[in-house]
Amino acid sequence: MSIYSFLVAVRSDGQQLMSDTGETTSHLMGMFYRTLRIVDNGIKPLYVFDGAPPKLKSGELAKRFARKNEASEQHEEAKETGTAEEVEKFSRRTVRVTREHNEECRRLLRLMGIPFIVAPTEAEAQCAVLARAGKVYAAASEDMDTLTFDSPILLRHLTFSEQRKEPIQEIHLDKTLEGLNMDRKQFIDLCILLGCDYLDPVPKIGPNTALKLIRDHGTLEKVVEFIESDPKKKYAIPEDWPYQDARELFLHPDVRSADDPECDFKWEAPDVEGLVQFLVNEKGFNEDRVRSAAQKLQKNVKTAQQSRLEGFFKAIPKTEDQKKDLKRKHEEKVADAKKKKKEDAKTKKETKAKAHLNS
DNA sequence: ACTCTGAATCTAGACGGG
DNA sequence: TGATTCAGAGT
DNA sequence: CCCGTCC
Numbered sequence: 069m070s071i072y073s074f075l076v077a078v079r080s081d082g083q084q085l086m087s088d089t090g091e092t093t094s095h096l097m098g099m100f101y102r103t104l105r106i107v108d109n110g111i112k113p114l115y116v117f118d119g120a121p122p123k124l125k126s127g128e129l130a131k132r133f134a135r136k137n138e139a140s141e142q143h144e145e146a147k148e149t150g151t152a153e154e155v156e157k158f159s160r161r162t163v164r165v166t167r168e169h170n171e172e173c174r175r176l177l178r179l180m181g182i183p184f185i186v187a188p189t190e191a192e193a194q195c196a197v198l199a200r201a202g203k204v205y206a207a208a209s210e211d212m213d214t215l216t217f218d219s220p221i222l223l224r225h226l227t228f229s230e231q232r233k234e235p236i237q238e239i240h241l242d243k244t245l246e247g248l249n250m251d252r253k254q255f256i257d258l259c260i261l262l263g264c265d266y267l268d269p270v271p272k273i274g275p276n277t278a279l280k281l282i283r284d285h286g287t288l289e290k291v292v293e294f295i296e297s298d299p300k301k302k303y304a305i306p307e308d309w310p311y312q313d314a315r316e317l318f319l320h321p322d323v324r325s326a327d328d329p330e331c332d333f334k335w336e337a338p339d340v341e342g343l344v345q346f347l348v349n350e351k352g353f354n355e356d357r358v359r360s361a362a363q364k365l366q367k368n369v370k371t372a373q374q375s376r377l378e379g380f381f382k383a384i385p386k387t388e389d390q391k392k393d394l395k396r397k398h399e400e401k402v403a404d405a406k407k408k409k410k411e412d413a414k415t416k417k418e419t420k421a422k423a424h425l426n427s
Numbered sequence: 428a429c430t431c432t433g434a435a436t437c438t439a440g441a442c443g444g445g
Numbered sequence: 446t447g448a449t450t451c452a453g454a455g456t
Numbered sequence: 457c458c459c460g461t462c463c
Contacts, residue, residue: 076440
Protein backbone atom coordinates (compact mmCIF):
# COMPACT_ATOMS: atom_id res chain seq x y z
CA MET A 69 0.00 0.00 0.00
CA SER A 70 2.75 2.43 0.84
CA ILE A 71 4.48 1.65 -2.42
CA TYR A 72 1.31 2.45 -4.26
CA SER A 73 0.85 5.77 -2.56
CA PHE A 74 4.45 6.73 -3.17
CA LEU A 75 3.99 6.02 -6.85
CA VAL A 76 0.86 8.14 -6.85
CA ALA A 77 2.14 11.01 -4.78
CA VAL A 78 5.86 11.38 -5.35
CA ARG A 79 5.91 13.38 -8.51
CA SER A 80 7.31 16.36 -10.25
CA ASP A 81 5.73 17.97 -13.28
CA GLY A 82 3.07 15.32 -13.20
CA GLN A 83 5.66 12.65 -13.68
CA GLN A 84 7.07 10.16 -11.25
CA LEU A 85 10.64 10.80 -10.23
CA MET A 86 12.99 8.92 -12.50
CA SER A 87 16.61 7.94 -12.85
CA ASP A 88 18.39 9.24 -15.92
CA THR A 89 17.67 5.93 -17.60
CA GLY A 90 13.99 6.59 -17.18
CA GLU A 91 13.24 4.18 -14.37
CA THR A 92 10.78 5.27 -11.72
CA THR A 93 12.32 6.08 -8.36
CA SER A 94 9.32 7.45 -6.48
CA HIS A 95 8.80 4.28 -4.49
CA LEU A 96 12.45 4.18 -3.44
CA MET A 97 12.44 7.83 -2.51
CA GLY A 98 9.35 7.36 -0.37
CA MET A 99 10.51 4.15 1.26
CA PHE A 100 14.00 5.38 1.93
CA TYR A 101 13.17 8.65 3.63
CA ARG A 102 10.12 7.48 5.49
CA THR A 103 12.00 4.49 6.87
CA LEU A 104 14.90 6.70 7.77
CA ARG A 105 12.57 8.97 9.67
CA ILE A 106 10.95 6.11 11.51
CA VAL A 107 14.30 4.67 12.53
CA ASP A 108 15.51 8.09 13.53
CA ASN A 109 12.61 8.27 15.94
CA GLY A 110 13.84 5.18 17.72
CA ILE A 111 11.51 2.70 16.10
CA LYS A 112 12.67 -0.54 14.57
CA PRO A 113 10.32 -1.20 11.71
CA LEU A 114 9.48 -4.53 10.15
CA TYR A 115 7.92 -4.45 6.71
CA VAL A 116 5.30 -6.90 5.55
CA PHE A 117 4.70 -7.34 1.84
CA ASP A 118 1.47 -8.61 0.39
CA GLY A 119 1.45 -12.13 -0.98
CA ALA A 120 -1.05 -13.74 -3.30
CA PRO A 121 -4.56 -12.55 -2.52
CA PRO A 122 -7.09 -15.08 -1.28
CA LYS A 123 -9.48 -16.44 -3.88
CA LEU A 124 -12.42 -14.75 -2.26
CA LYS A 125 -10.87 -11.45 -3.16
CA SER A 126 -10.80 -12.11 -6.88
CA GLY A 127 -14.15 -10.48 -7.45
CA GLU A 128 -13.01 -7.30 -5.85
CA LEU A 129 -9.70 -7.44 -7.67
CA ALA A 130 -11.50 -7.87 -10.97
CA LYS A 131 -13.42 -4.69 -10.26
CA ARG A 132 -10.26 -2.84 -9.48
CA PHE A 133 -8.68 -4.16 -12.62
CA ALA A 134 -11.63 -2.93 -14.65
CA ARG A 135 -11.39 0.47 -13.04
CA LYS A 136 -7.69 0.63 -13.85
CA ASN A 137 -8.35 -0.19 -17.46
CA GLU A 138 -11.01 2.44 -17.65
CA ALA A 139 -8.62 4.94 -16.13
CA SER A 140 -6.00 3.96 -18.69
CA GLU A 141 -8.42 4.70 -21.51
CA GLN A 142 -9.28 8.03 -20.00
CA HIS A 143 -5.61 8.67 -19.61
CA GLU A 144 -4.96 8.00 -23.28
CA GLU A 145 -7.85 10.17 -24.26
CA ALA A 146 -6.68 12.98 -22.02
CA LYS A 147 -3.26 12.83 -23.60
CA GLU A 148 -4.92 13.52 -26.94
CA THR A 149 -7.56 16.03 -26.07
CA GLY A 150 -7.31 16.91 -22.40
CA THR A 151 -5.45 19.50 -20.41
CA ALA A 152 -2.20 18.78 -18.63
CA GLU A 153 -4.07 18.60 -15.35
CA GLU A 154 -6.41 15.97 -16.70
CA VAL A 155 -3.55 13.93 -18.04
CA GLU A 156 -1.89 14.03 -14.65
CA LYS A 157 -5.09 13.17 -12.86
CA PHE A 158 -5.70 10.07 -14.92
CA SER A 159 -2.04 9.17 -14.82
CA ARG A 160 -2.28 8.85 -11.06
CA ARG A 161 -5.27 6.61 -11.39
CA THR A 162 -3.50 4.21 -13.68
CA VAL A 163 -0.71 3.51 -11.23
CA ARG A 164 0.00 -0.15 -10.69
CA VAL A 165 2.55 -1.63 -8.35
CA THR A 166 4.71 -4.09 -10.25
CA ARG A 167 6.83 -6.98 -9.14
CA GLU A 168 9.85 -4.86 -9.97
CA HIS A 169 8.71 -2.09 -7.64
CA ASN A 170 8.34 -4.63 -4.88
CA GLU A 171 11.70 -6.22 -5.55
CA GLU A 172 13.46 -2.90 -5.59
CA CYS A 173 11.91 -1.96 -2.27
CA ARG A 174 13.08 -5.24 -0.77
CA ARG A 175 16.56 -4.68 -2.10
CA LEU A 176 16.51 -1.24 -0.53
CA LEU A 177 15.41 -2.62 2.83
CA ARG A 178 18.12 -5.28 2.76
CA LEU A 179 20.74 -2.61 2.14
CA MET A 180 19.28 -0.51 4.93
CA GLY A 181 19.41 -3.45 7.34
CA ILE A 182 15.65 -3.41 7.83
CA PRO A 183 13.90 -6.79 8.04
CA PHE A 184 10.83 -7.71 6.07
CA ILE A 185 8.65 -10.68 5.29
CA VAL A 186 6.51 -11.53 2.31
CA ALA A 187 3.16 -12.67 3.63
CA PRO A 188 1.64 -15.85 2.18
CA THR A 189 -1.51 -13.84 1.46
CA GLU A 190 -2.81 -10.66 3.04
CA ALA A 191 -0.15 -8.50 4.65
CA GLU A 192 -2.61 -7.28 7.28
CA ALA A 193 -3.18 -10.81 8.46
CA GLN A 194 0.54 -11.42 8.79
CA CYS A 195 0.97 -8.14 10.63
CA ALA A 196 -1.68 -9.21 13.08
CA VAL A 197 0.02 -12.52 13.78
CA LEU A 198 3.37 -10.85 14.42
CA ALA A 199 1.85 -8.24 16.67
CA ARG A 200 -0.18 -10.85 18.50
CA ALA A 201 2.98 -12.89 19.08
CA GLY A 202 4.86 -9.91 20.42
CA LYS A 203 7.34 -9.86 17.56
CA VAL A 204 6.42 -6.23 17.17
CA TYR A 205 4.66 -3.77 19.38
CA ALA A 206 1.88 -3.06 16.93
CA ALA A 207 0.71 -3.33 13.35
CA ALA A 208 0.89 -0.10 11.40
CA SER A 209 -1.63 0.19 8.61
CA GLU A 210 -4.46 2.33 7.35
CA ASP A 211 -6.61 -0.72 6.96
CA MET A 212 -9.05 -1.44 9.75
CA ASP A 213 -9.09 -5.07 8.69
CA THR A 214 -5.89 -5.37 10.67
CA LEU A 215 -8.04 -5.36 13.78
CA THR A 216 -10.42 -7.85 12.27
CA PHE A 217 -7.40 -10.09 11.74
CA ASP A 218 -6.83 -9.86 15.48
CA SER A 219 -3.96 -7.47 15.82
CA PRO A 220 -3.99 -6.29 19.44
CA ILE A 221 -2.87 -2.82 18.45
CA LEU A 222 -3.25 -0.89 15.24
CA LEU A 223 -1.33 2.26 14.47
CA ARG A 224 -2.67 4.57 11.83
CA HIS A 225 -0.83 7.41 10.15
CA LEU A 226 2.51 6.10 11.31
CA THR A 227 4.65 8.56 9.48
CA PHE A 228 7.02 10.93 11.12
CA SER A 229 6.94 13.58 8.50
CA GLU A 230 7.02 17.12 9.75
CA GLN A 231 4.16 18.11 7.55
CA ARG A 232 1.95 15.37 8.81
CA LYS A 233 -1.50 16.71 9.45
CA GLU A 234 -2.96 13.68 11.10
CA PRO A 235 -1.76 12.56 14.51
CA ILE A 236 -0.69 8.98 14.98
CA GLN A 237 -3.65 6.96 16.12
CA GLU A 238 -3.23 3.98 18.41
CA ILE A 239 -6.21 1.66 18.45
CA HIS A 240 -6.39 -1.23 20.86
CA LEU A 241 -8.53 -4.17 19.89
CA ASP A 242 -9.49 -5.02 23.45
CA LYS A 243 -10.67 -1.50 24.14
CA THR A 244 -12.53 -1.48 20.87
CA LEU A 245 -14.37 -4.68 21.67
CA GLU A 246 -15.06 -3.37 25.12
CA GLY A 247 -16.42 -0.14 23.67
CA LEU A 248 -18.66 -2.03 21.30
CA ASN A 249 -19.50 -4.53 23.98
CA MET A 250 -18.82 -7.39 21.63
CA ASP A 251 -16.66 -10.47 21.44
CA ARG A 252 -14.32 -11.04 18.54
CA LYS A 253 -16.72 -13.29 16.66
CA GLN A 254 -19.37 -10.62 16.67
CA PHE A 255 -16.81 -8.04 15.71
CA ILE A 256 -15.79 -10.09 12.69
CA ASP A 257 -19.42 -10.51 11.70
CA LEU A 258 -19.93 -6.79 12.08
CA CYS A 259 -16.93 -6.03 9.89
CA ILE A 260 -18.18 -8.39 7.21
CA LEU A 261 -21.59 -6.79 7.26
CA LEU A 262 -20.06 -3.35 7.11
CA GLY A 263 -18.46 -4.33 3.85
CA CYS A 264 -15.10 -5.96 3.27
CA ASP A 265 -12.93 -6.75 0.27
CA TYR A 266 -14.21 -10.29 0.13
CA LEU A 267 -17.93 -9.76 -0.27
CA ASP A 268 -20.30 -7.42 -2.00
CA PRO A 269 -21.95 -5.00 0.36
CA VAL A 270 -25.56 -5.58 1.28
CA PRO A 271 -27.56 -2.76 -0.28
CA LYS A 272 -29.15 -0.36 2.14
CA ILE A 273 -27.04 -1.59 5.01
CA GLY A 274 -24.61 1.03 6.14
CA PRO A 275 -22.66 1.36 9.36
CA ASN A 276 -25.62 2.16 11.57
CA THR A 277 -27.85 -0.57 10.31
CA ALA A 278 -25.05 -3.11 10.39
CA LEU A 279 -24.29 -2.34 13.98
CA LYS A 280 -27.94 -2.53 14.92
CA LEU A 281 -28.47 -5.82 13.12
CA ILE A 282 -25.51 -7.48 14.79
CA ARG A 283 -26.58 -6.11 18.13
CA ASP A 284 -30.13 -7.33 17.70
CA HIS A 285 -29.33 -10.75 16.33
CA GLY A 286 -25.86 -11.57 17.55
CA THR A 287 -24.52 -13.46 14.55
CA LEU A 288 -24.51 -13.19 10.79
CA GLU A 289 -26.47 -16.43 10.59
CA LYS A 290 -29.26 -14.83 12.55
CA VAL A 291 -29.02 -11.58 10.65
CA VAL A 292 -29.29 -13.37 7.31
CA GLU A 293 -32.14 -15.43 8.60
CA PHE A 294 -33.90 -12.32 9.79
CA ILE A 295 -33.42 -10.49 6.50
CA GLU A 296 -34.63 -13.40 4.42
CA SER A 297 -37.65 -14.03 6.56
CA ASP A 298 -38.62 -10.41 6.80
CA PRO A 299 -42.02 -10.07 5.13
CA LYS A 300 -41.31 -6.44 4.31
CA LYS A 301 -38.26 -7.44 2.23
CA LYS A 302 -36.45 -4.43 3.44
CA TYR A 303 -33.00 -5.74 2.69
CA ALA A 304 -31.68 -8.23 0.18
CA ILE A 305 -28.62 -10.40 0.65
CA PRO A 306 -26.67 -10.60 -2.63
CA GLU A 307 -26.88 -13.78 -4.71
CA ASP A 308 -23.42 -15.02 -4.02
CA TRP A 309 -22.59 -14.06 -0.49
CA PRO A 310 -20.35 -16.66 1.19
CA TYR A 311 -20.03 -14.91 4.50
CA GLN A 312 -18.83 -18.06 6.22
CA ASP A 313 -15.84 -18.11 3.90
CA ALA A 314 -15.06 -14.49 4.64
CA ARG A 315 -15.35 -15.21 8.33
CA GLU A 316 -13.00 -18.15 7.92
CA LEU A 317 -10.45 -15.89 6.25
CA PHE A 318 -10.51 -13.55 9.21
CA LEU A 319 -10.38 -16.35 11.75
CA HIS A 320 -7.79 -18.53 10.04
CA PRO A 321 -5.90 -16.58 7.42
CA ASP A 322 -2.99 -18.16 5.59
CA VAL A 323 -0.03 -16.72 7.46
CA ARG A 324 3.50 -17.57 8.43
CA SER A 325 3.52 -18.64 12.03
CA ALA A 326 5.40 -16.28 14.31
CA ASP A 327 7.75 -19.05 15.42
CA ASP A 328 8.70 -19.87 11.85
CA PRO A 329 12.42 -19.32 11.18
CA GLU A 330 11.40 -16.75 8.59
CA CYS A 331 10.09 -14.65 11.43
CA ASP A 332 13.43 -14.46 13.16
CA PHE A 333 13.94 -10.84 12.30
CA LYS A 334 17.21 -8.97 12.55
CA TRP A 335 17.85 -5.27 12.42
CA GLU A 336 21.33 -4.75 11.08
CA ALA A 337 23.77 -2.04 10.16
CA PRO A 338 23.22 -0.58 6.71
CA ASP A 339 25.41 -1.51 3.79
CA VAL A 340 26.54 2.00 3.01
CA GLU A 341 28.44 1.24 -0.17
CA GLY A 342 25.61 -0.96 -1.33
CA LEU A 343 23.18 1.89 -0.80
CA VAL A 344 25.42 4.27 -2.72
CA GLN A 345 25.75 1.80 -5.54
CA PHE A 346 22.02 1.22 -5.75
CA LEU A 347 20.58 4.66 -5.10
CA VAL A 348 23.34 6.89 -6.43
CA ASN A 349 24.99 4.93 -9.22
CA GLU A 350 21.94 3.11 -10.47
CA LYS A 351 19.11 5.46 -9.62
CA GLY A 352 20.73 8.87 -9.66
CA PHE A 353 20.13 9.91 -6.07
CA ASN A 354 22.25 12.63 -4.54
CA GLU A 355 25.30 11.00 -2.98
CA ASP A 356 25.60 13.36 -0.02
CA ARG A 357 22.00 12.83 0.96
CA VAL A 358 22.31 9.07 0.69
CA ARG A 359 25.51 8.95 2.70
CA SER A 360 24.25 11.12 5.49
CA ALA A 361 21.06 9.09 5.61
CA ALA A 362 23.07 5.90 5.82
CA GLN A 363 25.11 7.41 8.59
CA LYS A 364 21.98 8.11 10.55
CA LEU A 365 20.89 4.52 10.10
CA GLN A 366 24.23 3.32 11.35
CA LYS A 367 24.05 5.49 14.41
CA ASN A 368 20.53 4.38 15.19
CA VAL A 369 21.18 0.70 14.89
CA LYS A 370 23.55 1.05 17.80
CA THR A 371 21.54 3.28 20.06
CA ALA A 372 17.93 2.39 19.40
CA GLN A 373 17.72 -0.84 21.28
CA GLN A 374 14.12 -0.33 22.25
CA SER A 375 11.98 -2.94 20.64
CA ARG A 376 8.80 -1.40 21.92
CA LEU A 377 7.08 1.79 21.15
CA GLU A 378 5.61 2.03 24.57
CA GLY A 379 8.23 4.31 25.95
CA PHE A 380 7.90 6.47 22.90
CA PHE A 381 4.24 7.08 23.07
CA LYS A 382 2.55 9.45 25.35
CA ALA A 383 -1.10 10.31 25.44
CA ILE A 384 -2.09 13.83 24.67
CA PRO A 385 -5.38 15.40 25.69
CA LYS A 386 -8.29 14.99 23.35
CA THR A 387 -10.00 17.98 21.91
CA GLU A 388 -13.70 18.59 22.23
CA ASP A 389 -14.01 18.58 18.48
CA GLN A 390 -12.71 15.09 18.22
CA LYS A 391 -15.06 13.90 20.89
CA LYS A 392 -18.04 15.34 19.12
CA ASP A 393 -17.07 13.68 15.92
CA LEU A 394 -18.15 10.34 17.23
CA LYS A 395 -20.76 9.36 14.72
CA ARG A 396 -19.88 8.25 11.30
CA LYS A 397 -18.77 5.74 8.84
CA HIS A 398 -18.25 2.10 9.36
CA GLU A 399 -14.66 1.83 10.32
CA GLU A 400 -14.88 5.08 12.13
CA LYS A 401 -17.35 3.40 14.36
CA VAL A 402 -14.68 0.98 15.24
CA ALA A 403 -12.33 3.80 15.89
CA ASP A 404 -15.01 5.70 17.69
CA ALA A 405 -15.66 3.07 20.25
CA LYS A 406 -12.03 3.24 20.87
CA LYS A 407 -11.60 6.93 20.75
CA LYS A 408 -13.82 7.25 23.75
CA LYS A 409 -11.18 5.56 25.79
CA LYS A 410 -7.97 5.72 23.93
CA GLU A 411 -6.16 8.85 23.03
CA ASP A 412 -4.26 9.70 19.96
CA ALA A 413 -0.64 9.04 20.39
CA LYS A 414 2.45 10.93 19.50
CA THR A 415 6.07 10.14 19.78
CA LYS A 416 8.04 11.21 22.75
CA LYS A 417 10.24 13.20 20.50
CA GLU A 418 7.38 15.04 18.94
CA THR A 419 5.64 15.68 22.19
CA LYS A 420 8.81 17.02 23.59
CA ALA A 421 9.33 19.20 20.59
CA LYS A 422 5.83 20.57 20.89
CA ALA A 423 6.10 21.13 24.59
CA HIS A 424 9.28 22.96 23.93
CA LEU A 425 7.65 25.14 21.35
CA ASN A 426 4.74 25.90 23.59
CA SER A 427 6.82 26.86 26.53
C1' DA B 428 -37.26 17.39 11.14
C1' DC B 429 -34.05 13.90 11.47
C1' DT B 430 -31.35 9.72 10.14
C1' DC B 431 -29.14 7.17 6.96
C1' DT B 432 -27.13 5.50 2.58
C1' DG B 433 -24.80 6.08 -1.44
C1' DA B 434 -23.01 8.91 -5.18
C1' DA B 435 -19.74 12.52 -6.25
C1' DT B 436 -15.50 14.65 -5.48
C1' DC B 437 -10.91 15.35 -4.04
C1' DT B 438 -6.51 13.69 -2.78
C1' DA B 439 -2.58 11.10 -2.17
C1' DG B 440 5.29 11.97 0.13
C1' DA B 441 9.13 14.05 2.41
C1' DC B 442 11.79 17.94 2.87
C1' DG B 443 13.69 22.52 3.29
C1' DG B 444 14.54 27.41 1.87
C1' DG B 445 12.61 31.72 1.95
C1' DT C 446 -8.31 3.81 -1.18
C1' DG C 447 -10.15 6.73 2.04
C1' DA C 448 -12.08 10.92 3.64
C1' DT C 449 -15.44 14.37 3.07
C1' DT C 450 -19.54 16.41 1.42
C1' DC C 451 -24.06 16.44 -0.36
C1' DA C 452 -28.73 14.99 -2.20
C1' DG C 453 -32.45 12.59 -1.63
C1' DA C 454 -35.10 8.60 0.16
C1' DG C 455 -36.90 6.78 4.17
C1' DT C 456 -38.58 7.15 8.98
C1' DC D 457 3.17 28.59 6.07
C1' DC D 458 3.98 28.28 1.07
C1' DC D 459 5.92 26.38 -2.58
C1' DG D 460 9.63 24.36 -5.30
C1' DT D 461 12.71 20.25 -5.45
C1' DC D 462 14.00 15.51 -4.97
C1' DC D 463 15.18 11.88 -9.49
